[in-house]
Amino acid sequence: MVALAYLVVALGQMYVVMPLVVCSSCVYATMAGGRCVSGMNLVAARLGRTSPPEQFAARRTKGILSHNKLYMGSLIAPLPLLAVGLVVDFSPLALAALLAVAGLLAFRVVVVFKRTACPHCAAKGRCPNAKAMGIA
Numbered sequence: 001m002v003a004l005a006y007l008v009v010a011l012g013q014m015y016v017v018m019p020l021v022v023c024s025s026c027v028y029a030t031m032a033g034g035r036c037v038s039g040m041n042l043v044a045a046r047l048g049r050t051s052p053p054e055q056f057a058a059r060r061t062k063g064i065l066s067h068n069k070l071y072m073g074s075l076i077a078p079l080p081l082l083a084v085g086l087v088v089d090f091s092p093l094a095l096a097a098l099l100a101v102a103g104l105l106a107f108r109v110v111v112v113f114k115r116t117a118c119p120h121c122a123a124k125g126r127c128p129n130a131k132a133m134g135i136a
Helices: 002-025 040-047 053-061 067-076 078-088 092-120 128-133
Strands: none
Touching: 002 040, 002 053, 002 067, 002 078, 067 078, 067 092, 078 092
């Protein structure tokens, strides 16, 4: 039941909230043929209208329940939950799931974000995330 609730929240955050609130003001939403590493700008274009790119950083990072914190939380939340589950009732399948989730998260942060997307991005001169990482 907890896994189903997590799945609904994580998918809603990624495919509804982010495209409607954050991705609609990303520089990719207004770039002809532009596509961010997640492709959410394409979802945002289908769900609603775009807003000025200047609003991107403010919408993404402001407040205790900002979309960036909710998004990262939904990526990280399974790790402690799986760890608690292993302590309560150890199973090789749960251990494999914990290692797989941790590996995929590490791959996403180290490879996808830093090596694949930002250094080769066509919008890095205008992207607040690239500027924050010192790439732009």
